Amino acid sequence: MSQGVSRPTNVVTVEKRPIPEPGQNEVLLQMNAVGICGSDVHYWQHGKLGDFLMRKPMVLGHEGSGTVVKVGAGVQHLKAGDRVAIEPAYPLHNDDFCKSGRYNLSPRMFCCATPPYDGHLCRYYAHNANYCFKLPECVSSEEGAFIEPLSVAIHACRRGRVKLGSKVLICGAGPIGLLNLLVAKATGAAQVVICDLSSSRLEKAKEVGADFTILVTKETPQELAQEVEKVLGCMPDSTIECTGAEFCVHTGIYSTLSGGTVLLVGHGPALVSVPLLNAAIREVDIRGMFRYCNTYPMAIAMLASKKVDVKPLITHRFPLDQAVEAFETTKKRLGIKVMLKCD
Numbered sequence: 630m631s632q633g634v635s636r637p638t639n640v641v642t643v644e645k646r647p648i649p650e651p652g653q654n655e656v657l658l659q660m661n662a663v664g665i666c667g668s669d670v671h672y673w674q675h676g677k678l679g680d681f682l683m684r685k686p687m688v689l690g691h692e693g694s695g696t697v698v699k700v701g702a703g704v705q706h707l708k709a710g711d712r713v714a715i716e717p718a719y720p721l722h723n724d725d726f727c728k729s730g731r732y733n734l735s736p737r738m739f740c741c742a743t744p745p746y747d748g749h750l751c752r753y754y755a756h757n758a759n760y761c762f763k764l765p766e767c768v769s770s771e772e773g774a775f776i777e778p779l780s781v782a783i784h785a786c787r788r789g790r791v792k793l794g795s796k797v798l799i800c801g802a803g804p805i806g807l808l809n810l811l812v813a814k815a816t817g818a819a820q821v822v823i824c825d826l827s828s829s830r831l832e833k834a835k836e837v838g839a840d841f842t843i844l845v846t847k848e849t850p851q852e853l854a855q856e857v858e859k860v861l862g863c864m865p866d867s868t869i870e871c872t873g874a875e876f877c878v879h880t881g882i883y884s885t886l887s888g889g890t891v892l893l894v895g896h897g898p899a900l901v902s903v904p905l906l907n908a909a910i911r912e913v914d915i916r917g918m919f920r921y922c923n924t925y926p927m928a929i930a931m932l933a934s935k936k937v938d939v940k941p942l943i944t945h946r947f948p949l950d951q952a953v954e955a956f957e958t959t960k961k962r963l964g965i966k967v968m969l970k971c972d
C-alpha cells in the first residue's frame with residue numbers, strides 16, 4: 630500500500646492507497662522529494678483554483694522527483710533505478726499547440742494535483758514516461774523536485790525577455806520571485822532589484838544574489854517606481870511580476886523602461902485595473918505566461934552545471950507522515966520552500 634495526502638472538506642490527511650500499476654508508456658516511481666506549492670495550499674483551503682473545482686478528495690503535490698521501480702512495456706529510455714524529475718503537466722493530444730512547441734497552451738492537459746487528477750504526494754506514483762527526465766548523479770532528488778517551480782522561472786525569464794545585460798525588477802520574493810532572481814542572474818542580467826512586503830524574504834533575496842532589495846511599505850506605485858529607478862540608476866527593461874497584487878502590476882508598468890516588458894506571473898483577482906495608457910503610449914509590452922514548456926532539460930543542465938543553486942531556498946523538510954505540519958508551515962508562509970521526503 631502507498632500513502633497519499635487527500636482532502637475531504639478542508640482537511641489534509643495521510644491515508645492508505647493501492648500501489649498503481651504502470652501503463653504501457655508509464656513508469657512506476659517510488660517518490661523521493663516533493664515540494665509544496667502555494668496552489669496545493671489553495672486547493673486544501675478553498676477546494677478550487679480558478680476554474681478548477683475539486684469534486685472529490687485529491688492527492689496534492691506537483692513538484693516531485695522519484696526513482697523508477699517498474700517500467701511499462703513501451704518505455705525505452707528509462708529503467709529501474711533511474712532517478713527522475715517529473716514534469717507534471719502534459720497535453721493529452723498532439724494538437725497545433727504541441728506541433729508549434731507551445732504545448733503548455735493546449736486546452737486539454739493532464740496536470741498532477743489539478744482536478745480531476747491526483748498528484749505526487751505518495752510513496753508510489755505512476756507517470757507518463759515521456760514527461761520523466763533522468764537526473765544525473767550530481768543533481769539531488771530535492772533539486773529534482775525543484776525543477777517544476779524552476780521551470781516557471783525559466784519560462785518567465787524567456788517570456789519576460791530577460792537577457793545578457795538586462796536590468797530587471799522582480800515583484801515578490803516568494804519561491805517564484807526568488808527563482809526568477811536566480812534564473813535572471815544566470816541568464817546574464819546585469820542588475821536585479823526585488824521588492825516585497827516581507828523583510829525576511831528580502832534577506833533571503835540578498836543571500837541568493839539580489840543586487841538591491843526594496844521593502845514595500847506605504848508608497849504609491851509611482852513612488853515605488855521612482856525608488857526602483859533610483860537604486861538601478863535607470864528604469865528596468867524587464868519587470869517580472871510574481872505577487873498577483875494589483876499594486877505590483879501598477880508598479881511594474883510605471884517602473885518599466887519604454888519599449889520594455891512587464892511579464893505577469895502572479896495570479897491575482899480575475900479583474901484588475903491597470904494604467905493601460907501609460908503602457909500603451911510607451912510601448913511597454915504586458916505579457917502573460919502559463920506554467921512552462923520545454924524547460925526540464927535546460928533546468929537539469931543549469932543545476933548540473935551549478936549555474937543555478939536552488940538549495941538555499943529549501944528552508945523546511947518533513948517526512949511524508951508529517952504532511953499536515955508541512956502544509957501548515959507553507960500556509961503560514963514560514964521560510965521559502967517546504968520539502969516532503971516520501972522515501
Ligand code: NAD
Nearest residue numbers: 667801803804805825826871872873874894895896919920
Ligand atoms: P508567495 O505567495 O509565496 O509569494 C508572493 C510574495 O509576494 C510574498 O512574499 C508576498 O509578501 C509578496 N507580495 C504580496 N503583495 C505584495 C505587494 N503589494 N508588494 C510587494 N510584495 C508583495 O507565492 P509564490 O509561490 O512565490 O508564487 C507567486 C505567484 O506566482 C502566485 O500568484 C502564484 O499563483 C503564481 N504562479 C504563477 C504561475 C504561472 O504559470 N503563471 C506558476 C506558478 C505560480
Ligand code: ZN
Nearest residue numbers: 666667668691
Ligand atoms: Zn506550483
